[in-house]
Every structure is written in structure tokens, then in C-alpha cells.
Amino acid sequence: MEYMSLSYIKGVANIKLYPDKCSGCGGCIEVCPHNVLIIEDHKVAFLDQDNCIECGGCMKNCPFDAIVVKTGVG
Amino acid sequence: MEDKILKKYSEDRCNISDKYMAHSINGEIETAIGNIKRLKTQLVRKDHLDHLKVRFGIHRDNYHVPTGVYAVGTPHKESPILVTANYKLTLDQLRRELKNLNLWILVIDTKGINVWCAAGKGSFSAEEIIYQVKKNQLDELVNHRRLILPQLSAPGVAAHEIFKYTGFKGEFGPIRASDIKSYIENGFKATGEMRRVTFTLKERLLVSPLEFIMSMKHFPIVLILIFLYNLFKTTEGLWISTVMTAFAYVVAIAIVTLVLPALLPLLPFRMFFVKALFLAVVWSGVVYHFRDFFFIYGSSYETLGHLLLMASIMGYLGTNFTGSTTFTSFSGVQRETLRLIPVVAIGVLGGMALLLLDLFI
Numbered sequence: 390m391e392y393m394s395l396s397y398i399k400g401v402a403n404i405k406l407y408p409d410k411c412s413g414c415g416g417c418i419e420v421c422p423h424n425v426l427i428i429e430d431h432k433v434a435f436l437d438q439d440n441c442i443e444c445g446g447c448m449k450n451c452p453f454d455a456i457v458v459k460t461g462v463g
Numbered sequence: 464m465e466d467k468i469l470k471k472y473s474e475d476r477c478n479i480s481d482k483y484m485a486h487s488i489n490g491e492i493e494t495a496i497g498n499i500k501r502l503k504t505q506l507v508r509k510d511h512l513d514h515l516k517v518r519f520g521i522h523r524d525n526y527h528v529p530t531g532v533y534a535v536g537t538p539h540k541e542s543p544i545l546v547t548a549n550y551k552l553t554l555d556q557l558r559r560e561l562k563n564l565n566l567w568i569l570v571i572d573t574k575g576i577n578v579w580c581a582a583g584k585g586s587f588s589a590e591e592i593i594y595q596v597k598k599n600q601l602d603e604l605v606n607h608r609r610l611i612l613p614q615l616s617a618p619g620v621a622a623h624e625i626f627k628y629t630g631f632k633g634e635f636g637p638i639r640a641s642d643i644k645s646y647i648e649n650g651f652k653a654t655g656e657m658r659r660v661t662f663t664l665k666e667r668l669l670v671s672p673l674e675f676i677m678s679m680k681h682f683p684i685v686l687i688l689i690f691l692y693n694l695f696k697t698t699e700g701l702w703i704s705t706v707m708t709a710f711a712y713v714v715a716i717a718i719v720t721l722v723l724p725a726l727l728p729l730l731p732f733r734m735f736f737v738k739a740l741f742l743a744v745v746w747s748g749v750v751y752h753f754r755d756f757f758f759i760y761g762s763s764y765e766t767l768g769h770l771l772l773m774a775s776i777m778g779y780l781g782t783n784f785t786g787s788t789t790f791t792s793f794s795g796v797q798r799e800t801l802r803l804i805p806v807v808a809i810g811v812l813g814g815m816a817l818l819l820l821d822l823f824i
Contacts, residue, residue: 395662395788398733398795419635419653420617422660423790443792444583446617450635460583460618461793 402441403459408432410455417447417456426456464590464624471594475572479529483513483551487558492534496600501534502554504562510555517552518669520676526551527575532599536565540606543647545636546592547613548573548581560640564647567604571595582619589624589633596629611636611643611651614658662789667724670787675720678780685712685776695822696761704758708769711750711757715773718742719780724787735791736803739781743774761821768817775810778803 404425413431426447427436433455445460481488486509491498517523528549535558544567547557554570571591573581581587592610596602601610612620614635622633637646637657646653689712690705719739723730730738747770754760759769782803785791 395728395790396733397791398798401794401798402792403794416622419658420614422615422638422658424655424659440790441792442790443794444618446582446615449619449621450617450623452621452623459794461796 396439397442399439402438403443404438404441404447405457406433406435407455407457408434410453412453412455414452416450416452420446420450422446464628467588467590468593468628471590475594475598479527479549481529483526484528484554486510487555492537494604496532496603499532499534499567501536502558502561502568504535504558504560504564506555506559514552514555518672520673523673525575528554528570530570530572530595532601532604533568533570534566535561535568536563538565538567540604542566542605543607543609543611543651544569544601544605545611545613545643546571546616546633548576548578548587550575550577550581553577557640557643560643564644569595569599569601569610578613579615579618582616585619587616587619589620589622592620592625592633593628596625596631601631602629608632609634609651611646614638614653615660660789662727664725666789667727671721671724674724674780674784674787675717678716678720678783679713682709682713682716685709692818692822700758707756707758711759711769712773712776715743715746715777716780718746719777720784723781723784727788734782734799734802735785736778736781736799736806739777740774740806743777746777747774762824764817764821764824768814768821771810771814771817775807775814778810779807 411433413428415428417426417433418428422444423440423442424436425438425441427434443458443460445458448456448458486507487503488500489503490501492501513526517526528551530549542565545557546569547553549570549572557568571587573586576584576586578587608631610625610631610633612622612633612635615638617635620633622635625631625633634651637643637653638660639657642653642657646657686709689708693701693705719742723739723742730741732738732741750757750770751766754766759766782796782799785796785799
């Protein structure tokens with residue numbers, strides 16, 4: 390529960406979703422360590438965009454290019 | 464992709480010494496592809512000593528373990544395969560959680576870097592896994608076609624690529640090694656909690672000693688500057704005043720590298736340098752109150768000068784700590800750095816100006 394109070398700057402995360410390309414497979418949900426994404430009506434959507442740390446795991450594991458993240462270092 | 468895999472063959476460093484692993488091996492088991500070393504699941508004193516050294520920055524960039532397949536317990540042709548990085552600390556965290564399990568571990572070459580960082584930098588990659596799967600003849604070793612990948616390797620590994628080139632299906636397991644047992648018992652399903660990264664007090668305190676030690680690497684410069692400054696002022700009590708003033712700076716650095724991580728969720732503001740400045744204000748109050756003790760009582764210019772310099776160092780180190788956290792984004796750090804630079808510039812220039820002013824009046 391403790392880590393829930395850890396949140397960083399809001400409104401900066403550079404992650405874009407293209408739901409029209411999404412197949413709803415949920416691969417992105419599986420790899421996301423911060424619960425950023427959700428599948429709604431078989432398409433990817435944000436649950437909380439501000440939690441995104443731009444690791445890029447979702448982008449890397451989306452076979453349909455439905456997520457684009459501008460990843461930084463580390 | 465094919466080029467990248469081919470390149471792996473020419474880059475392979477098969478000759479990584481096993482000097483960090485020898486005490487972690489408990490015999491060998493015979494398999495269809497030859498003898499395979501069995502890992503102990505109990506850490507010994509040497510392991511704990513190594514971990515302590517790593518946490519305090521001694522020798523921490525040189526704990527490569529040899530790549531390849533290892534056994535845990537008495538695995539057979541149906542036993543699961545876990546993939547991990549070739550950093551000793553990583554492999555130790557993993558194997559200690561595997562007591563009473565029978566499985567295979569595939570250690571890939573991540574240049575001695577942990578899973579998450581290696582994935583971010585690209586060495587924990589699909590091509591490296593594909594290369595190691597082929598090189599180690601995993602298709603002969605087991606009957607199934609499933610690889611369990613650490614979830615935090617996802618930024619570097621496109622799991623669907625592995626299947627395309629090896630026939631093995633890469634599945635992301637839990638983030639923490641401690642969840643692997645329940646993950647397997649759960650029928651290879653990770654719960655939501657297993658998939659969420661944390662940054663608990665314990666985890667924060669594990670990274671903070673190194674943070675302090677790394678920050679102290681440049682401290683001799685501060686020490687010399689304080690010495691020179693005091694030299695210009697007076698030769699009387701030069702050593703004691705230098706040591707005591709430097710001590711105030713050491714505590715300032717300790718506060719931002721040890722106290723800030725510990726109190727992280729309790730400190731106000733989102734930006735790390737502002738959290739650090741909040742602590743700097745508190746510390747400034749203490750230093751001001753005990754300015755005689757720290758030998759910075761020459762004039763209010765001198766006192767304020769030192770306090771500004773200390774606050775600037777603290778602000779900078781505050782932002783620096785974002786790099787050791789699990790919940791900061793690159794864009795966020797970029798935004799924070801843009802705010803930090805003018806603040807630190809004003810603090811450093813202002814602080815130095817005040818100290819010089821004190822010398823000439």
C-alpha cells in the first residue's frame with residue numbers, strides 16, 4: 390500500500406495509444422509495472438496515464454504498433 | 464533481426480570466469496545435452512559479503528556470471544525454464560527463492576547488468592535470448608516450448624520475436640523472484656500484485672548507501688575549496704574550521720541521499736529537487752543555529768553563502784536520485800532538470816559571490 394503514495398510529476402508521460410490498431414490481446418497490460426493501461430471494449434485505453442514511467446515494455450511487446458512511447462535512458 | 468542474432472555469434476564472450484559462482488554450485492546433473500551445473504538455493508556467507516560490497520559500491524561493476532543453462536533441484540524434460548541476467552546479485556536474488564523447486568535457469572549475457580537496466584539499455588533482448596536458446600540446445604534439453612521471462616525485461620524483449628525464431632513461447636512471469644513459487648503453483652499466472660513494481664522503505668534503504676557513496680566521490684573537491692577559502696580568511700584554527708565546515712556539507716549530502724529516500728513518500732512536492740530543498744531549509748536552520756560549531760560564523764555573508772551552496776548540492780543530488788527510483792519517467796526528469804538548472808546556477812553563483820564578498824569586506 391505504501392508505494393501508492395509515490396507518484397511523480399503529472400501530465401508529462403510521453404505515451405500515445407492507437408486503439409484502432411489494437412487487437413485487444415492484452416500483452417501490454419501484462420508487462421506494465423505501473424497499471425497504466427486497461428482493455429476497454431477490446432481496445433487499449435488509459436487507466437492512469439500519469440503513472441507511466443515510459444519504460445516502453447508495452448510498445449516493445451505490442452505486435453500491432455498500437456502503443457508508442459518515447460523512452461528515455463535506463 | 465537475423466543480422467542481430469548472427470552478430471551474437473561473433474560477440475560471444477564464453478570465457479567469463481566462474482570465480483563468483485564456484486561457491487554457489489552444488490554438483491552437476493546429466494542431461495541430453497551434457498552435464499549441467501546445479502545451483503545452490505541457499506546463499507552462503509560469501510554471497511552475503513558480496514551483496515554488502517555491491518551495496519556499498521565496492522567492485523559492483525564486476526560481478527559477471529558465466530552464461531548458459533543451470534539446474535535448480537532435479538529438473539527433467541518437463542521442467543520450466545526461467546531466463547535471467549548474468550549479474551551475480553540478480554542470479555542470487557533468484558536462486559534463493561527457488562528452494563524445493565525443480566527447474567532450469569537460462570543465464571543470458573547482459574554484460575553483468577541487472578534485468579531492468581539491461582532491458583532499458585537493450586542487452587536483455589530477444590536476440591540475446593534467441594541466441595542463447597540455440598547455443599544451449601534448449602530444444603534438446605526439454606520437451607515443452609515455454610520460456611519464463613522476468614516481467615521487467617519487457618522494455619528490451621519483444622516476446623513474440625522469440626517464438627518466431629526458436630519455437631519457444633516467451634511468457635512474462637512476475638517482477639519479483641519471491642513470487643515465482645506462487646506464480647508456478649498458480650498455473651503460470653501472475654496476479655496483479657505480482658505485476659506491480661514497488662519502492663518500499665526496505666527497497667529505498669537498499670539503494671541509498673550507494674547513493675551516498677557515489678555522491679561522496681567528488682567530495683575531495685569541496686574539501687579543498689573549503690580549505691582554500693579558509694586559508695584566505697585566516698590561518699588560525701585552519702584545520703579544525705575546515706573539518707567542521709566540511710562536516711556540515713557531509714551531513715547535507717547524507718540527508719539528501721539517505722534521509723530523502725527514507726522519507727520519500729512523506730516529503731511534500733513531486734519534484735525531487737524541491738523535496739531536497741525542503742530538507743535543505745530544515746538543515747539550514749540547524750546549521751544556522753549551530754554556526755559556531757561548524758565554524759561558519761564569520762559574517763552573515765559567509766553563513767548565507769555556505770547555506771546556499773549546501774542547498775544547491777542537495778537540490779542537484781535530489782534530482783540525481785530519480786535515477787535510482789522505480790516510478791519516475793524520463794520526461795518527468797527532463798522537466799525537473801529544466802527547473803533545477805536555474806535554481807542551482809543561482810544558488811552556486813550567489814553562494815560563491817557571498818563567500819567572496821565576505822573575504823573583501
